[in-house]
């Protein structure tokens with residue numbers, strides 16, 4: 001049985017899905033800024049569980065804030081409304097003075 005192909009250019013359909021997922025990840029992701037007070041209110045709102053450290057993880061004690069794993073974030077925005085500290089933003093809307101937030105969030109998972 002032949003592979004399912006894209007009817008437009010003949011590429012495997014899965015290749016296009018993966019391509020668009022990569023493009024979306026480069027354009028959109030949510031990040032947590034240093035306004036986070038680590039109260040954990042956002043944790044239960046995240047459908048993918050991509051906010052860490054959680055209270056039961058060892059790093060929770062020493063972390064100065066929580067971080068979003070941008071590889072797992074589906075950009076649903078559900079966490080934003082739960083954050084009373086206004087610490088979460090779509091990456092493209094991070095205030096100028098907190099522009100290093102995306103890098104800091106990524107660095108947390110790079111070192112994990």
Ligand code: SF4
Nearest residue numbers: 036037039040042083
């Ligand atoms: S709800 Fe906001 S302040 Fe609380 S842990 Fe999440 S990002 Fe930090």
Ligand code: SF4
Nearest residue numbers: 046073074076077079
């Ligand atoms: S935008 Fe959605 S998936 Fe991403 S961290 Fe917030 S709740 Fe989780």
